[in-house]
Amino acid sequence: MTFQPANTVWRDYLNDGIPSSGPWKPHKSEIRAWGTALEGGRVTPVADRASLKALDTTSVSSVYLTESGREGVFLWRAGNFSTLIAADTQEGLYVKADAIASSAGAWVRQYTGPIEIGWFGAAGDGISDDSVAVAGAEAVRALLGAQLRFGPKTYLYDGQTVNRAKGGGWQGVGECKFIPTANSTIMIDISGAVISANSPIPFSVRGIHFAGNGKTGITAIRESAPYFTSLSGLSFTGDISYCAIFTGSSASAQTGWVNIEDIHQRGAGTWVFQSFDDSHYIFNININNFNQQGTGASTWSDQKLFKLSRAASVYLNNVNAASLDGGADGVSMVGDCQGIFLNNVIIGWPKVGVIAQAGTDTLIPSYVYMSNVGMDQPVTNGMLIHGRTWLMRNVNATNGYLRSSTGAGILIKSDATDIDMSGILCAYMNHDGLAVETGAKKVRISGLTAENNNQIAGASKEVNLNACSYADVKLTGKNVIGSAGVTATGQRLINGRTSEAVSLNVTGVSTTAVTTAEDLMTYSIPAGTLQVGQRVRIKAWGTTAANANTKTGRVFFGATSMGGWSSTLNAVGWEVSAEVIITGASAETYMRKTVGASSISQVTPGTMTEATSSAIVVKFQGQNGVASAGDITCNGLVVEVVD
Known part of the structure; x- marks a missing residue:
C-alpha cells in the first residue's frame, strides 16, 4: 500500500503554498493509510541518503527520510530504474541502494503534484549556489514531463537549459525569486518544443520573480521555435536586459503560440518576438495584463520594451507601461509584421511610443489595429509610422514638451499607405502635433484634436500635411485645430477639413x-x-x-x-x-x-x-x-x- 507524507496529507491549501487555491480538506483514506503505516512500524526513519542506501531491502521496504529539505517517504521498488537513477544525480526522487544494481530496483520517493526543488538539495537562501540542485532537478523533470516547483525562497544559480519535449513546466510559490551568479546568464533557456497541430504539448513558467542581482546582460527566459508556451504571474526587477526572447523556427512549420499574462516589471527589460530569418515568421503572440513601472533611471540594453520582427498575429491587451524612463521605444515593429493588435495600451515616457520600420526584408509592418492607445511624454515621437493598412481608433500622443520632445506627436512617413485614423489627440508637443510626409498615400483622418503643439514657439504646426494632395491625405468630420494652425501646400483645409474645392x-x-x-x-x-x-x-x-x-x-x-x-x-x-x-x-x-x-x-x-x-x-x-x-x-x- 502506498501512502502520502504528512506534509502532503495535512497541507493547508488545495495547491500547496497557494492560498488562493482554497483550503485543503484531508482525505480520510490518506490519513488512515499514513497512520496505519506509522502504527504498524512499516515506515523506518532514516537520517540521510547514505543511511537509506545502506539499508537491507529484504527486511525494510518503507522509510521516512528526515534529511533537512529532502524529507519524505521512500518505498523500495523492484525493476529497472537505471535510466531514472542516471538522470537523478541529486537523488531527489530515485536513490540507488548500495548493494543492488539500479537495473534491479531503487528507492522511490512517494509524492503527488509537482516535483519540489528542495528534494534535490537547493538551499534557496540567495547566498548558496543552487546551480547543481537546479540542474539535477531539471534533468528528472524533463524525463518525466513534470512540473518543477520552487518554494518562497531566493535561488542563486548560473542558468539552466530546459528540455520541454515532454511538457510540464517551472512554477514558483509565494515570493520565489531567481538571481544569477554571473553576467550574461540565461536563467531559463528552453528548447525541444514538439510541433504538432493535433497534439501540442504545452509548457509553462509561472509565479517566478526574476531579479538582476546587479549583473549585466541577463536574459530571464529564452526559447527557440516555441510552441504552446505560457508565461504567467511573473515579475522582473533590476534592469534585466531581456525578460524574454522568442525566436521562430528555421523549419517550414509555423511556430509561436505564446501566451503571456499577469506580468509585473520594474525597470528595464526587453521582450523580443522575432523570426529566424527574412523568409520565416513567428506566429500568434498573446500578451494580456502587463504592467511596467520605471525607476527614473532605467538602463535599457536594447532600448525597446516590445520588439517585433516579422511577427504575425500579435495581441497586446491591457498594457500599462507607466514609464520607460526615456530610454526605450514602446512597441517596435520591424519588417513584415502582420496582424498586430494593440488594445488598451498606455506607454509613458518612451523614446518613441510606437515605431514601425522597414526591415532587412525591405518590407514595412502592415495590418496594424489600435484601439484606446496612449503615448505620453515621448522624447522623440509618440508614433512613427512606416506602415501599410493601419486602423487607429482613440489614439493619443501628448505632453512631449515635458521631455523636450524633438519630433511630431504622430509622424506618418512617406512610404506609409492606407492609414485610417479616428478619434486622435495630438497635444502639447514641442513641434508638430500630427505630421504626414509627402508621398504618403490613402491617409484618412477624422475626429482629430490637435492643439497646444509648437510649444517651443517655432514654425511648427498643429497639423503639417506638407505637400500631400487631397487625393492622398484627407481630413473629414469635425476636427479641432489649435492656434498653431496647419501647413498644407498640396490641398486646401477649411475648418480642419479637406475642402472639396481643391x-x-x-x-x-x-x-x-x-x-x-x-x-x-x-x-x-x-x-x-x-x-x-x-x-x-x-x-x-x-x-x-x-x-x-x-x-x-x-x-x-x-x-x-x-x-x-x-x-x-x-x-x-x-x-x-x-x-x-x-x-x-x-x-x-x-x-x-x-x-x-x-x-x-x-x-x-x-x-x-x-x-x-x-x-x-x-x-x-x-x-x-x-x-x-x-x-x-x-x-x-x-x-x-x-x-
Missing part, C-alpha cells in the same frame, strides 16, 4: 495684346485621383472690356474643350461652369452651362475620353478677336472634386 484661384488674369488663345487660369488634377462615380465641378467667371471686339472664352477638361462663349461682349460679366461625371477609367460625361448676356447663355451636354490615370489639366482659356490687351479678364476659377 483649387480656388481669385487673382484676376487678363488676355494680352495677341489674337492667339491664352490659358488664363489652370489647375492640374493629380494622376490617379479621380475614381468612377466621382464628380468634378468647374466654375470660371470674369468680365469683358468696353468695346465691340469679338471675344471667346472656353473651359477645358484635359485636352477636351467643353466650350463657353464667343461674342462681341461689351463690358459684360460672364460665368462658365461644368459638372463632369467620371463614368470610366477613360470616360466622362458633362453638362456645361454659360451665363452672361442673352447672346451667350446656354446649356450644353457632352462626353469625353480623358484618361484619369494621368494628370488632367482644368483651365479657362481666353482668345481676343483683335490684338487688344485686357479684352477678357478671368476673375476666378474654382475646381471641386465631389465624392
Whole structure:
C-alpha cells in the first residue's frame, strides 16, 4: 500500500503554498493509510541518503527520510530504474541502494503534484549556489514531463537549459525569486518544443520573480521555435536586459503560440518576438495584463520594451507601461509584421511610443489595429509610422514638451499607405502635433484634436500635411485645430477639413495684346485621383472690356474643350461652369452651362475620353478677336472634386 507524507496529507491549501487555491480538506483514506503505516512500524526513519542506501531491502521496504529539505517517504521498488537513477544525480526522487544494481530496483520517493526543488538539495537562501540542485532537478523533470516547483525562497544559480519535449513546466510559490551568479546568464533557456497541430504539448513558467542581482546582460527566459508556451504571474526587477526572447523556427512549420499574462516589471527589460530569418515568421503572440513601472533611471540594453520582427498575429491587451524612463521605444515593429493588435495600451515616457520600420526584408509592418492607445511624454515621437493598412481608433500622443520632445506627436512617413485614423489627440508637443510626409498615400483622418503643439514657439504646426494632395491625405468630420494652425501646400483645409474645392484661384488674369488663345487660369488634377462615380465641378467667371471686339472664352477638361462663349461682349460679366461625371477609367460625361448676356447663355451636354490615370489639366482659356490687351479678364476659377 502506498501512502502520502504528512506534509502532503495535512497541507493547508488545495495547491500547496497557494492560498488562493482554497483550503485543503484531508482525505480520510490518506490519513488512515499514513497512520496505519506509522502504527504498524512499516515506515523506518532514516537520517540521510547514505543511511537509506545502506539499508537491507529484504527486511525494510518503507522509510521516512528526515534529511533537512529532502524529507519524505521512500518505498523500495523492484525493476529497472537505471535510466531514472542516471538522470537523478541529486537523488531527489530515485536513490540507488548500495548493494543492488539500479537495473534491479531503487528507492522511490512517494509524492503527488509537482516535483519540489528542495528534494534535490537547493538551499534557496540567495547566498548558496543552487546551480547543481537546479540542474539535477531539471534533468528528472524533463524525463518525466513534470512540473518543477520552487518554494518562497531566493535561488542563486548560473542558468539552466530546459528540455520541454515532454511538457510540464517551472512554477514558483509565494515570493520565489531567481538571481544569477554571473553576467550574461540565461536563467531559463528552453528548447525541444514538439510541433504538432493535433497534439501540442504545452509548457509553462509561472509565479517566478526574476531579479538582476546587479549583473549585466541577463536574459530571464529564452526559447527557440516555441510552441504552446505560457508565461504567467511573473515579475522582473533590476534592469534585466531581456525578460524574454522568442525566436521562430528555421523549419517550414509555423511556430509561436505564446501566451503571456499577469506580468509585473520594474525597470528595464526587453521582450523580443522575432523570426529566424527574412523568409520565416513567428506566429500568434498573446500578451494580456502587463504592467511596467520605471525607476527614473532605467538602463535599457536594447532600448525597446516590445520588439517585433516579422511577427504575425500579435495581441497586446491591457498594457500599462507607466514609464520607460526615456530610454526605450514602446512597441517596435520591424519588417513584415502582420496582424498586430494593440488594445488598451498606455506607454509613458518612451523614446518613441510606437515605431514601425522597414526591415532587412525591405518590407514595412502592415495590418496594424489600435484601439484606446496612449503615448505620453515621448522624447522623440509618440508614433512613427512606416506602415501599410493601419486602423487607429482613440489614439493619443501628448505632453512631449515635458521631455523636450524633438519630433511630431504622430509622424506618418512617406512610404506609409492606407492609414485610417479616428478619434486622435495630438497635444502639447514641442513641434508638430500630427505630421504626414509627402508621398504618403490613402491617409484618412477624422475626429482629430490637435492643439497646444509648437510649444517651443517655432514654425511648427498643429497639423503639417506638407505637400500631400487631397487625393492622398484627407481630413473629414469635425476636427479641432489649435492656434498653431496647419501647413498644407498640396490641398486646401477649411475648418480642419479637406475642402472639396481643391483649387480656388481669385487673382484676376487678363488676355494680352495677341489674337492667339491664352490659358488664363489652370489647375492640374493629380494622376490617379479621380475614381468612377466621382464628380468634378468647374466654375470660371470674369468680365469683358468696353468695346465691340469679338471675344471667346472656353473651359477645358484635359485636352477636351467643353466650350463657353464667343461674342462681341461689351463690358459684360460672364460665368462658365461644368459638372463632369467620371463614368470610366477613360470616360466622362458633362453638362456645361454659360451665363452672361442673352447672346451667350446656354446649356450644353457632352462626353469625353480623358484618361484619369494621368494628370488632367482644368483651365479657362481666353482668345481676343483683335490684338487688344485686357479684352477678357478671368476673375476666378474654382475646381471641386465631389465624392
